[in-house]
Amino acid sequence: MARTALWKGIAGTLAAEVAQGHFPIGARLPSEAELSVRFGVNRHTVRHALADLAERGLVHARRGAGVFVLGRPTDYPLGRRVRFHQAMESGGRLPSKQLTRRETRPSDAKEAQALGLATADAVLVVEGLSSADGQPLAVFRSVFPVARLPGLAAAFEGESSITRALAAVGVADYTRASTRLSARAASTMVALALRIPEGAPVLRTTSVNVDGAGVPVEFGITWFAGDRVTLTVTPEGV
Structure with a gap:
């Protein structure tokens, strides 16, 4: 591994261990000195890795006390019925949602196709931020x-x-009715809302929801912070 990439490898290892529950929420990570010995690097490299984890919202530093775990990735099911608050509460998380935009405008071609409309038919656009335990998880439209x-x-x-x-x-x-999942690099605005570095990995879902008669009622795009959410495909009946 190139020397300049060592901190990325350390950050990735620690993030994975947090995700696997090796360090529970609220736990203190090993000290810089201990991590330096473990990974065979100097403290500056360890400090860089810890700063990356803090920037991603996984840990926070308390002056004179150490670095503590803020959270681990949230399980989020991608089933036929996906309700954000229900999914978070079932996992023991406190959900919240903030709307940042509510606007009626003409549809574009992609929206019209997904909803079975003619291009330029009126649509209501609602955007916002979904969080769990106060930590931003996803930006949605x-x-x-x-x-x-x-x-x-x-x-x-x-x-x-x-x-x-x-x-x-x-x-x-x-x-x-349908979901497409893809990996993306966070744009400036998505990164700002999720409090992650620009270019950090995000998972994007594009979906169409239908009513009981199978008529489209919602076309949605959601950008999930890649290291804060584990997306799980659930059985068709869920």
């Missing part, structure tokens, strides 16, 4: 057909839950 869901914009007034907003306009249940 949900696009809804306006004519098909009258009153939805008003339903989002003071409401951050997509499930409750859809229920308010008559969509009592919806399921995931």
Whole structure:
């Protein structure tokens, strides 16, 4: 391994050990001196690796006390029924969602195709940030057909839950018809929202949700912080 990449290898090893539960939430990592001995490098290299973990939101340093684990990757199921709050609470995490944009505009070609609309038909665009235990996990964009869901914009007034907003306009249940998963490098804005370095790995899901009659009601794109979430494909009935 090239000398300049040593800190990346150390950071990757420690991140993996946090993910596997070797260091529980709140645990103190070994000291810089101990890590230097373990990996056979100087303290500057170890410090660089720890700074990378802190920048990714995995650890934080307490002056004079050491470096402590903030969290480990959150399991997130990709099933037919995916509800963020339910998924987080089942894993013992405290979920929260903040909406940052709510706007009605003409659809673009990709949105129109996913929702079965004509290009330029009106859509409601809702964007926001999903967090667990106060740590940002994902940035999302949900696009809804306006004519098909009258009153939805008003339903989002003071409401951050997509499930409750859809229920308010008559969509009592919806399921995931398709999902595409890909790896990306975080753009400037995604990195800023997730508090990760620009270019850090993110997992992007592109999905279409349908109502009980199989009619598309949501086209969604979500960018997950790559080292904070483990995406799990669940059985079709879930």
